[in-house]
Structure formats: C-alpha cells, structure tokens
Amino acid sequence: MEKEKPRGPLYYADYIQLDRLLGCQQMQSALHGRPAHDEMLFIIVHQTYELWFKQILWELDAVLATFRGSRVPEEDVGEAVLHCGRIVEIQRVLIQQVDVLETMTPLDFLDFRDDLIPASGIQSVQFRLIENKLGMRRGDRLQLHAAPYTSRLSDEDAARVEAAEKEPSLFDLIEGWLERTPFLNFGDFDFWREYRRAVDAMLAADRASILSNPTLTEEEKATQLAGVEATARRFADVFEPGAGQPVAGPGRHFSRRALQAALLINLYRDEPILHLPFRLLALLADIERNFTTWRQRHAQMAMRMIGSRIGTGGTSGHEYLDRAAERHKVFADLSALSSFFIPRSALPKLPPDVRSRMGFKFQTPR
C-alpha cells in the first residue's frame, strides 16, 4: 500500500489510479509481433470480470462477518439483504458481458488463441474463492482428469483457495443461523405435527382423486399413485429423524432442522420477524441461479469459439462449463424448497400468541 503523503486537491485519475489501471493490458499477440485486434477485448473482458469478482468478495465478506457471530441481531439482516441484492445486480452485468465477448468471432479468436496456452479463466482464484466462501467443498466439484482443482494454480494461489475451504462458509453460517431459529417449537404448539397432518390430508385427497377419475386407465392410475407415494416419502424425510436425507441431488444439503426453519420462514413470510429472513433466503437462491446461468452462457460461448475441438488439456471448455453449471451448487435446497410446500389454504394457522411474538413491540398500527 502506498504511504499517504500531503497532497493537493484529489484528481479523478489519481483517485482511481487510472494510469496503472490502463497500463495492465499487454497483448501476447503484440509481444509475438503480430498484434491481434480482438485480444484487447479478451483482456478487458477478463479484467472487468475480475474487478467485479473483487466486489462480490467484498460484499460476501461483509455478509460472512454478520453471520459469523454466535448471535445475529435482527437489525443486521436488512444490511445482509442489501449486500446480497447488490451481488445479484452485479451478476446481471456479468451475464450481460457475455454478449460483448460474443462479438468476437471464432476466426478473430484464432488470431491469438495459441499465444495464451495454457492460461485459462479456469485459473481465476477470485472465482474459486467466491465458490469456497459460498460453501462449495472439494468433493462437490467436478474433477478434470483426476487432478484436484488446485493443480492448475500457482502454489500461492492454491494455498489461498485451500485456506478459504477451511473457513466456515456462508452455507455453514446460514445453516447454523437457521438451526437457531426460535420458532420451531412453541410449548404446546407443535407446528410439525400440525404440518404433517395437513400434508397427510393433501396426499389422501390426491390418492382419492386419482382413484375416482373415470378418464384414467388402470395403468395411468398406477403411475400416478406411484408419484404420490414418492412425494409421501420425501415429506417423511423432512419430518422424521429416522427417515432418509430430505433432499438428494448435486450440491450441499442442510440439516433437517435448518431445512425445517427455511420452510417455516417461507411459509409464514408475512410475519414481520420472518420477512427479511425470507428475502435473504430468496436472494441466496438468486445468486446461485445467476452463477448457473453465467456458466451456461459461457458454455455456449466456448462451443461457438472453439467448437468441439479437444483442447490440449484433454477436455472441451464447453463440456466442462456445461457440467459444472449442473453440478456446482451450494444452496440447492433453497432452490428446491418448494418441494415441501403445501397450499396456503391448508397451512396450519399460527396461534395468536405465537403470531404476537413474531411481531413488533410497537403495536399501534399506523
């Protein structure tokens, strides 16, 4: 860091260190004596990506700091919502930027592509840090040729991402915070017994409606009944400690207690104390979805740019990105939470004293 020295009035170019910033674009094709016009775009796109990654990490670190405490004051949840909302807006820009990169034609890319080998965006340490801080763990990652994802990083960079893997991630912290939700049990009122009763009634009605449907063949009835039983099993897994894992599929999964809390927050989001937590969980799902979209857009672009050609690394960029988009999930449970919803009309009513405890101290409405 520079030492602070007495200075005259602040000048825009000095403030944002423009000379240094605009001195970071060194085209390899120019170094090799045959400058390729479009390499500048390639550099600038990656640099703007990295600047935005820095900003995402900045916001993410602020959210992590909020949830790292053993107790999270309710008044801090609003700020966390603002930070996550900003990440979502940044991601919209990241996705929009793919359209700019796509103005480079494959033929123009070939003019300098070989000069870059083996450098690759896959080596972006900041992006790996984002993934790790969100909660991605080594075992969840798609592996390229049996080599760990750190194998293409410098030692120093590998150390940084490994350190981040060991810290409590946003996934861990949110899981803990959800588990501490005080509204999961309320003396006499056993929410889950009530909820289970409503689920059972819903499933019974589904079965009856299938059986009494005159337009279905016996075979169709059997298929549809099997679907109802599958749903019943998944619900059972949410309720019972003895049952299986509530959610399967790629990505990490919340503990049963955390999942129940997330469910409660979504089902009763109108209660004042649950509204911001509801917003926060929705934003975490948005963030995950946007990274998926961004990877899918990049997969399409990789196909367009280098086709199905097998790279020197033995895989095609398209294939890797497409499979990573499918596999690299952290908050999969939040995206699929609606699997366990029941219609609002069938929801157990919260007893008045429970609802009252979820409200504001100041009671006179305006």
Add this chain to the structure above:
Amino acid sequence: MEKEKPRGPLYYADYIQLDRLLGCQQMQSALHGRPAHDEMLFIIVHQTYELWFKQILWELDAVLATFRGSRVPEEDVGEAVLHCGRIVEIQRVLIQQVDVLETMTPLDFLDFRDDLIPASGIQSVQFRLIENKLGMRRGDRLQLHAAPYTSRLSDEDAARVEAAEKEPSLFDLIEGWLERTPFLNFGDFDFWREYRRAVDAMLAADRASILSNPTLTEEEKATQLAGVEATARRFADVFEPGAGQPVAGPGRHFSRRALQAALLINLYRDEPILHLPFRLLALLADIERNFTTWRQRHAQMAMRMIGSRIGTGGTSGHEYLDRAAERHKVFADLSALSSFFIPRSALPKLPPDVRSRMGFKFQTPR
C-alpha cells in the same frame, strides 16, 4: 364474463384464450389492400404493452387496497413491497421492448403510418390510469395545444380516467401513512431539534472550510458561500412550518410532516420496524424513474421513426415524450430525498428506549 360450463380437462389454449388473443391483430395496411410486413410488429408491441399495463394496474390496485385503510398493519407492508418489486421487473421488460420496436426502420414504418392517423399511443387509457392512480393530477400534466389530456379519448374512456383522478391516489395514501408514522416525536426526545443542530454544525463547518481555503479566489469563495446559504434555506423549509415549501420543481410534493417521516425512515432504515418502509419508498422512486426512462427511450425512438416532422396534431412525438419524461413526476420528493440527508456519523443517536420500541417483541437474537 363467460358462463362457466361443465368441461373436460383444461387445455392450455383454452385457458389463455389463445384463439381470441391471436385474432386481435388486424393490420390496417391489409384492410387497405397493401399489407405492410412491419405493421404486425407495431400491433404486437402495443398489445404486449397493454397486457403489461393491465398487470401493473393489478398490482397497483392491490397496493392501493392495502394503504386505503385508516391503519396499515405492519405485516401488510411486506406484500406491498413484493407488488412494487414486480412492477419494477415488468418495467425492465417494457424498456427492453423498445429495442424490439427499434428493429423497425423508419422506411418500413412509412409503409403503413398514414393508415393509422389519428390513432396514437397517447390514447392508452390504461397508461393514463396508471399515472392517475400513482397520483398524477390534471394540473401536473404537460398540455398539448391548450386541450385537456382527455380530449383525444372517447367519452367512455375519458370518464374512466376522470373517475380515477378523483379517487385517493397512491401518493395521497402514502402521504397519509407517512404522516401517521408514530416515531416523529417521542416525549422528551425531540428528534428534529437534534437533527437541526447536526445540520447547523455541518453548514458551519462548510462555511469555515470555504473561508479558510487558500486556493480559492474571493469570487469563488462568494459563489461557494452562496451555495451553502441556499442549502441552509432548503433545510430550514424542512424544519419550520413558517418557512417555504421544502421541495420545488415539477411533480407533486409531500406535506412537511410526510417528508419528515420519509427522511426518518431513510436515515434509520436499520431499525427493524423501518426496514420494509424504507424498501417501499425506494421502490416507489424506482417505479417513477423507470417510467421516466421508458418515456425517454420512446422519445428517442419517435425521433428516429418520424424525425422532426411536425405531426398533423401540430407537435412532434419526440418533443412531447421528452418533455413529459421531465415533467410527469409524482414521487419527485422521494427521488430527491437525499437533499436533506446528513452523513451518518453526524446523525443523532436514537435513545435506547426509542430504539427498543422500533424492534421486535421477540428479543433473544439467534
């Protein structure tokens, strides 16, 4: 409304009344025997606009219903925030659609333009209803050739927009709700005296820093001091009943008490009971800004499409839309609210008992 009749399984095309929907595109150029390819686009763009306007009115009516009561339960503010958030997303689509309309070249437009005279998007009743329900009043409107804005509407349509003018608008209801904010005075704690003290200190520091700046000429000092005094006068208008109107400029303006409440909500948004009101006010400003952007994009498009040609109505579409974008404001106070902010470090601290009353009943943090 159609009568409900016994029916078989619901079919997608019947559900959304596809036959009827896709039978509404009658090209005037075809009726005149020289079908113009691009007229279809012109019709479809306007029809999708109108469908979205219907949806915006649907959301707006829900928000109006919430705030129409003499007391608004805090748990309803969250839903209002969701409705307004949806309007903002719809507006993003409306703005994006301008890009589609711009794929029509002026030459293609000329192929059917004369067939449409004097029909004009300016006759969209739903858009006028949106404006009126938000709170635009007759006197705030840009007037075309001394004729009221209803002069180009059918009698029936004119009656509808006039009826909407007479109902309490969102502006009126929000103003009332803000005025009822219970936190404007708290027994011993006189927030506004404290705030004024902080403002005065800030202005005094500004004056001192100008006077002691060795790099400014006497003339520059005078100019800058005049700026400080202008700021001081505007602040005075917020505080004192005797002073002038706090905010000037086009658009409607809140009462002093409502303005003070909006200010308080923004300055102390982290207090749980203020966070959703803060989000709501921000979204109202977003909605206004998006309509401004949409009008500006249409003004640009009108210029491109028909140039500066003077229409049969005696005005150019470009000019009307550009001036309306500037003038047709309702929530101008919310967009300019920061005029009355002071840095957070200078904000009066709320006394503990005041803060506590702004919190949740449930006190154990998780």
Add this chain to the structure above:
Amino acid sequence: MEKEKPRGPLYYADYIQLDRLLGCQQMQSALHGRPAHDEMLFIIVHQTYELWFKQILWELDAVLATFRGSRVPEEDVGEAVLHCGRIVEIQRVLIQQVDVLETMTPLDFLDFRDDLIPASGIQSVQFRLIENKLGMRRGDRLQLHAAPYTSRLSDEDAARVEAAEKEPSLFDLIEGWLERTPFLNFGDFDFWREYRRAVDAMLAADRASILSNPTLTEEEKATQLAGVEATARRFADVFEPGAGQPVAGPGRHFSRRALQAALLINLYRDEPILHLPFRLLALLADIERNFTTWRQRHAQMAMRMIGSRIGTGGTSGHEYLDRAAERHKVFADLSALSSFFIPRSALPKLPPDVRSRMGFKFQTPR
C-alpha cells in the same frame, strides 16, 4: 375476421382491439371461487409469450418465403438478416420476462396450481411450430414416456404441427442455398486441396510441438497426441466423401457440401458477396442459442416453483426443460463451425480473379 365497415377516425383502442385483448384473462381460481392474486401474472406472462411467438412466426415465414425459391437474389439476403435480427431482439425480451415470472413465489403459485392441471405450456402450438419451421424433426425430440409430442395436443393442433413438419424447414432451405454457393470450386483453383494442405501443416506442427516439449511426461504426450489425431479425423470427415459424418451430437447436421460452404463463408467473410451470408449464419446460431438460454432459465424457474416434485404426468418440469435445452438443436453445426477453422494467417489466399468475382460491379472505391 370482422367485416370492414365505414368508420370514423381510427381510435387506438379499436385499432389494437383492446377490449377483446383485455377480456382474455379468465382466472381459474376465480371460477373456483377463491381468486388467487398471482394467477393474473401467470396468464399475462403466457399471453405475452404467445403474442411474441406469433411475431417470431411472422418473421420466420418471411425468411422461409425468401429461401423457398430455387434461386435467392442477393438483394433479398439483407432483408432476411433484418428479420432474423428482429427475432434475436424478441428473444432478449422473452428471456427478460422470466425475471418477471420469478417474482411469483412458489407459495403464491400453489394457490392456483391445482386449478390448471393438466394444462401446460408444453402444449403451446406456436412454439412447436417455431421449432418445426426452424427444422426440428420428430426423431430429434426428447420423448416424454414413449408418447409422441403431439399426444397432449388437440386433434386440430396436432394436425397443424404435423403439417409444418412436412414442409421444407429453414434448415432444409438454408442447406440447399449453401449447397448452391458458387464459390466452392473455381476452375484451376481447388480451394479444398489448399485448405487441406494448411490443415495438415497445422496438425504436423501440433504433433512436433508436443513431442519436443520437455515438460510433458510420456503419458501426457500420448494423451495430447491422441487429441491431435481425433482432430485430424474430424477434419478428414469434412474433406472426404468416403469419410464419416463431419459433425456428431444432438441436432440436425448439414450435408458435407453445405458445411463446406458455411465454412468458406465464415473464413472469407470480408469479401463483399459473403458478408451478408456470414451475418445470416451467425444470426441463425444466435437464435438457437437464445432458445437454449430461454429453456434453461425456464428449467431453473420450474425447479424453484414446484421443486423436484414429480408431476401428475410422471416427470418434473425442471428435468424435461433442462434436457430439452441440451437436445433440441437444429443449427448445431453452425454453433460448432469453429471446430473446422484454422488461423487466418494459415488460410489459403484467394487468387485475384476469384476475389474479383466476389466483389461489386462498381469498382471505383469511394
């Protein structure tokens, strides 16, 4: 169609048939006596989709008409480019609209979801028509439970999409047009012999650079050499009638001659007569990519809305949409064309008389 009657001045609401258009929203939940606020959004989103589909078909039909002739005048290619460019802009709106639909929470969807069964967006005839007119054929489609895709359509709708399957599609017409490209052979100048020579030189250099690389293990060398040989085989398939199919994977594939023409157009796009064909092929790939993105966004949304719940039809919407996004391709060859590019510096130079024939008659540059 309505009969034309003498009329007064055209009124906006009459022109776009506003009354009819705004009378097409009949909420099933209202018919069942428990109106659900968000069903209106659900209807409007699908109706705007269908209006845009109508417009896409309108543009597509114009392009089909251009290419249906046995000879396509060069001056018509510019208009086809404008039509395709418009489709791309419409798709940007379709993708943006997903953000609006996502403002509906799963809980709100559950309020009316059961009322819609078994209606489904999968029954959109216009979307199937778009697919068929682009060139999708029955065998390329993902099949749901061994039932043809027409099984969920009404008889009349099934007949329409089947008729479209039998007509020459855009894929067929573009393939024919490419095959007729006059620049594939030029008397003495055998472009493909020259191109093949350049490819062979490139592959030989690749092999040599692998073998002489001191940092690679023998195993890594073997892997990378295998990659070069795979590339060599794919190139051979482009050149030789006896070799295999140049491109594999889901989607339809061009004849060898059409593929060669597409390659030539891309490699020499700066020659005036090839520039608009280059733009056109790029736009066809854009259109395909945008439908893929749109399906992927819908797959994400389906997951969010109903989770992994198995539908009454026995499949999850998420899964179907995700697999269709991967599989439903028509112009896959255009998206992967760069597989067969070589760097511009290695491209055979066109002889002057060949270049001259690709230019304008008017020779004095301005």
Add this chain to the structure above:
Amino acid sequence: MEKEKPRGPLYYADYIQLDRLLGCQQMQSALHGRPAHDEMLFIIVHQTYELWFKQILWELDAVLATFRGSRVPEEDVGEAVLHCGRIVEIQRVLIQQVDVLETMTPLDFLDFRDDLIPASGIQSVQFRLIENKLGMRRGDRLQLHAAPYTSRLSDEDAARVEAAEKEPSLFDLIEGWLERTPFLNFGDFDFWREYRRAVDAMLAADRASILSNPTLTEEEKATQLAGVEATARRFADVFEPGAGQPVAGPGRHFSRRALQAALLINLYRDEPILHLPFRLLALLADIERNFTTWRQRHAQMAMRMIGSRIGTGGTSGHEYLDRAAERHKVFADLSALSSFFIPRSALPKLPPDVRSRMGFKFQTPR
C-alpha cells in the same frame, strides 16, 4: 512497457496482470481512518467504466483508421460494422452497470462523499476523447460557468483532449465518405429531380386532404396547412443549394451532399452495395442514442444520490448530465434522417442500369 523476458508457461493471473489490477483500489475513506464499505463499489464501478472506455477507443480508432484513407475499399465496411456493433454491446453493459451503482443508497454515499471532493467523473479523459473522436467540438459542448471543459483537467490531460479535437473526427470522415458516394448522379438519371417530384406530389395530396376534410374547423385547417408548409420548407433545404440549412437543432450537421447520400443509402438499402453502408449509419445513430440513455440514467442517479443540493462547483450533477444528454450530439442528422423520407410506394424506381451497377459482379443467383 515491461521488458519481455524468457518465461515459463503463461499463467492467467500474469496474463491479465491481476496483482496490479487488484491493487488499484485505494479507498479515501480508509486513508482518512473511517473506511466506508460502499466506497469500494464506487471505485470498482468507475474502473470498469474506464476499462470499457479504453475498449471503445480501441474500436473507434480502428474505424477511424478505415475511413481516414482517401478511398475506402468496400470490403472494409463490413469490419467497421463489426467494430461499431461491438461498441453498441459494450454500451448495453455500461447502461446495465448503472443499476449496480444504484444499489448504493444516498446515506451510504454520504459516508465518503466529502473525501472525494473535488474529484469527479466529469474529469474522465477517456470519455472526452471518445466524444472528440466521434466529432464533438468545443462549441457544441455545454459550458459550466463560462469555463472551458478542459479547465478541470490536468495540463497533460487537457493537452490530450485538445489534440484529439484537432484530428479529423469520425463525423468528418463519414461526411467525406458520404460526399464521395458515386450514386448521387447518373448521367441522364437525375435522382433528386425525381425525388423532388415525389415529395411535391405527397405535399399536394396532404394539402388537398386537409382542405376537403369536413370534420376540421377553419382554424384547424389553418394549423395543419401551416404544418405542411413547414415540412415543405425543410425538404426544400435538402434539395437546393440556395435554401437554408436542412437540419437545425443541437449537434453537428452534415453538408447537403453528405445528407443526400445518407438519404439515398437508407432509401435503397436493399441494393447490395448500399446494405452495409446502411447498417453502418444505423449503428452510428445507435451509438449516439446509447450515450444519451447512459447520460440520462446517470442524471437520474445523481438526483437520487445527492438530490438537488448545489455542489461546490455551483451546479447540480443532475442538471448538468440532463442538459448534456440533450445537447451533446454529433450524429443528430442520422437520428432525424427520417424527416426526409417518403413512403416506399412513392419512391422513384431506379433505372435498371443504375441498379445493375449497384450489384455484385457475380450475377448467377444461388
């Protein structure tokens, strides 16, 4: 520039100089001992803007190089179209980025705003260079307090923008290129006499239709006739050297001959030799429009951020940006070109030999 040294395999972080890039964010608030979270966003947003400005200049310089020659080969126009198309996509990102900046609330901005005075985005040299290279000239600029726009720049920066002012701008080069269009006169065929005849017929029909309209009052007839005469005068200015300036209003204006060429290119865009010039002119208008939108979005944001507060410079950012959006135009003639269009059905047919000269040498259509 760094000296090239022997190196190992290229690493992503070294390629894009990541350490240097991510070391350019020095928050003033941190230097002052009270770090403000949102200042990082403020810096990153401005840095990404500047990186994109560098890219825009890179593309612009390539286009300038193409048109700087005294003769522009037709095969270079396609590349210029690609460069301009890329600028348009970059601008979409610039506009999208405003949404990110707007996630900063005014209160958060106040935490560090005073630390930045008097630095301002108005001092962006790259943006001034873009304006100057496009063709903005000193006299076209909005002036702040009678001080030249260079007064807030360092001497070195002022020298750079002044140098750019003296070079031929894109406006100048395009004007020259348009004036050299060879199709403005063709031996016997006097296009402009034909066009004028068509315009006169159109105006005569307009007058007749007004006079014979039974629904108009005498006063309305007079108003509408005056509109026709105004249109007639503007058209006369396009045709006659003796008449006035064809286009008025802010921005620079083409010579009559260049304007005529632009008109011809638009009216007969389907002729092969005119299609790419038509695309190019449309993109120049797009670029101008996007900068206008970007300025308008910034004006809205400035209002939201600092309100109507008068800055130390004596003006409000909102006001400056809004007026600059209106005034800072270069290609105003292209945006308003449709003022001089007539319906296609009334366009003079080009004689066959003229059309043939506008076509390709290769005549057999495919």
